[in-house]
Amino acid sequence: MTCWGRALVRRPLRGRGDGSGTKSDEMGLIGLTEVHAGMILRADVVAQGDRLLLGAGAELSEGHLRIFSMWGVTAVDVEGGSAADVTAKAAAELSPAERAAVEARMDALWRHNDRRDPIVAALVGLTTLRAARRAAGGRYGP
């Protein structure tokens, strides 16, 4: 069975191992590809050398996202942006047939692994989200 709403425990990102990302131990970090203008930052975004790019509470613009990308930031902490939220949104966009197709693909992809293993379960969560986005065919996401 594919777990659609599984929350991943997250910690600050390390862009190229240089400490870029967001300064927060809270959950809710999501990848930059999932972030879009209008979202509210829950934690400061810092780049290499502890350079503050944008403070917590700011509303994100397209310009901010371009700057984050240029500085190698790969994920940020936004309000309502946990992995469970993102995955649930992706799942909600799918028809029952599309959901069944995603679940079948995940069953095939992970058939050599024990999905009760916490690391495998975390990876299954990541791949389920990606498969759901592909199945939605652009209907979901920014």
Place this chain on the structure above:
Amino acid sequence: MVRSAQALVNDATATPSLPRIYQRLTAALDNPRASTGHIADVIGDDSGLSARLLRLVNSAFYSFPTKVESIAHAVLLVGTEQIRDLALATSVIRTFKGISADLVDMESFWLHSIATGVTARILATHRREANTERFFVAGMLHDVGRLLMYAKLPGEAAEALRQARQHGGPLLAAEREVFGFDHSAAGALLLDAWGLPPGLVEAVRCHHAPQEARRHPVDAAVVHVADVIATALELGSSGDDAVPRLCGPAWERLGLPASALDAIAEQTELQVGDVRGSILAGVSGA
């Protein structure tokens, strides 16, 4: 059972040679009087390699803040041993030719290799390892044994693929059934015959059994986990359509929190497209 992996490698017919650029750069690095300028000159003799390396150092793989305009600048920024590793990684694709498309989609094969290399380097960076380029090379080369088997024994390779697809089991197990050995053994022996470093050889030999690595267990664990992540992200395939079984102790050896996985996956996807364009540009059949 066909024969031993060693016999497969020893049979010179159709056995690929180590890219000459690696030997030339190793000879230059072994010369204590060689300067970075000399290293750059050796690379500069190969215009295709120079272009690939410049594309790579100007990609998201490094994300340098300013554009790198020359190989000499790239050597200074990246390092001499590291640039040699990158030269090997970007040249090896051209050594495997003439493999039937019925056995393997070469573009998909190299995409999987690039993704595993990129992921291995990202894992190594999270661990603060030195010379992370060596992990990229190990990831790039981890499945070359499979190419050797496809090239030299295509009939047996087709049978292994058929068995794996029919029964839904790992291709690794089908290889052992049909050949009597698997691609990790064949690949390690090829790299050893090429004279590549023992850490690289062991990482390739143990990438499906990282617990068996004795001298370089971290290298083997990194490549193993990178292979799992790259396959999970469905970034190409070397023949198997399912994620290899994760070795829990290998993940634990990396000392990384599960919470790092999302960032690692994001970074991998961000970099793979760029690296693929840098390395595969102009390669036919890949």
